[in-house]
Amino acid sequence: MNTSKARITAIGSYVPETKLTNHELEKLVETNDEWIVQRTGIKERRIALSTEFTSDISTKAVENLMERFDKSLDDVDMIIVCTMTPDFKTPSVSALVQAKLGLKNTGAIDLNAACSGFAYGLHIANGLITSGLNKKILVIGAETFSKILDYSDRSTCILFGDGGGAVLVEYDEDHPSFIETHMGTNGELAHNLYCTDLSNQMFGNELAVNGFVNQNGREVYKWAVNTVPKGVTALLDKADYETNDVDWFVPHSANLRIIESICNRTGLPLEKTIYSLEYLGNTSAASIPLSLDKGLREGKLKPDDKLLLYGFGGGLTHAGMLIHWSI
Ligand SMILES: CC(C)(COP(=O)(O)OP(=O)(O)OC[C@H]1O[C@@H](n2cnc3c(N)ncnc32)[C@H](O)[C@@H]1OP(=O)(O)O)[C@@H](O)C(=O)NCCC(=O)NCCS
Incomplete structure (x- = not known):
């Protein structure tokens, strides 16, 4: 079933310089380092400058890719920016x-x-290239979550951070990266993780219209540890893979406890898992490319390794993908 004609050929990343540690958060809300580390595995996160937006982070991630890989971007025919924290409603971050x-x-x-x-984003890039519509696509995952966090709400502000990662996906019939995908949505659970803008009255009038991220952490946790393992199993079954065919598991870096639970329930070993949450927090759409880049820089990822990526979160949505690592 491997009909893909698209290959991931380069990667780059960028995180803002300013760190926000758990100890610093203790000064903002009633919390403590021990609680945060125990419940989430997160020690610190990065925070964008007030003048730094998702388009800036995205651009710097692509510049980092260009510094490290000898790639011309002159003939890129599509930019896909995956984000829920755009600079504006319009224009798009990608523009x-x-x-x-x-x-x-x-x-x-x-x-x-x-x-x-x-x-x-990777799924769509693979589809556009494999169908022959495009040849070279930049897929960027970038967020400035700090701009939609209420730093007096300890249930959310301890979790998220800012950053971005970018990959180049190119036409390559002989060495495609993409093996199989599996995705799903539970929009009926949307109210457990949402961000309205100040004018937006959604979900009746029951939800907070405050411009910030609001979350029922327990419900999201329960959903993730039930849904993602089933998704991982469905993805492996579709590809006719066993867990031990997977060299590296790269889940969305929401929370170490969620990742541990997914590993326990699927049999994917934690030692073969790459995550970026310890020093970057939950960076939403940026977390998987940041983990991939971390794995590459640490010498873990080798060409031809088989990777299982799995994103999950707001929507509630989830999306998994088996790929051959090809950088
Ligand atoms: C957010 C999360 C870490 C909270 O952990 P939890 O074990 O569910 O915590 P609870 O909300 O049940 O609260 C447990 C206790 O800790 C307290 N608490 C909550 N947040 C706290 C904080 N930041 N610091 C200290 N104490 C806190 C609560 O008030 C409660 O106290 P009580 O027992 O005296 O009432 C957890 O629900 C979670 O990880 N959810 C998934 C979130 C996520 O990853 N979202 C993104 C998905 S993409």
């Missing part, structure tokens, strides 16, 4: 990135599937 990078002949779209976004 701003096009301008900042000076790319001449490219389409540009944003994709909002919250923390599942990057996996959806």
Whole structure:
């Protein structure tokens, strides 16, 4: 069933310089380092400057890719930015990135599937390239979550951070990266994780219309540890893979307890898992590319390794993907 003609050929990432540690959060809300580490595994996260937006982070992630890989981007024909924290409602982040990078002949779209976004972005890039519609696509996962967090709400502000990662996906019939995908949505649970803007009256009038992320953490937790393992199993079954065929598991870096539970329930070993949450927090759509780049820099990822990526989050949505690592 491997009909893909698309290959991931380069990666880059960027995180803002400013760190926000758990100890610093103790000064903002009633919390403590021990509680946060025990419940989430997170020690610190990065926070964008007030003048730094998702398009800036996206652009810097692509510039990092260009510094490290000898790739021309002049013939990129699509930019897909996966984000739920765009600079504006319009223009799109991807249009701003096009301008900042000076790319001449490219389409540009944003994709909002919250923390599942990057996996959806890769899926669409693979589809566009495999169908012959495009040849070279930048897929970027980037967020400035700090701009939609209420730093007096300890149930959310301890979790999230800012950052971005970018990959280049190119036409390559002989060495495709994409093996299989599996995705799903539980929109009926949307009210457990949402962000309204100040004018938006959704879900009746029961929900907070405050411009911030609001979350029922327990419900999201329960959903994730039940849904993702089933999704992982369905994905492996579709590809006729066993868990031990997977060299690295790269789940969305929401929370270490969720990841541990997914590993326990699926049999994917935690030692073969790459995550980016310890020093970056939950970076939503950026977390999987940030983990991939971390795994590459640490010498873990090798060409031809088989990776299982799994994004999950707001929507509630989830999306998993088996790929051959090809960088
Ligand atoms: C957010 C989360 C860490 C909270 O952990 P939890 O074990 O569910 O915590 P609860 O909300 O049940 O609260 C347990 C206790 O800790 C307290 N508490 C909540 N947040 C706290 C904080 N930041 N610091 C200290 N104490 C806190 C609660 O008030 C409660 O106290 P009580 O027992 O005296 O009433 C957890 O629900 C979670 O990880 N959910 C998934 C969130 C997520 O990953 N979302 C993104 C998905 S993409």
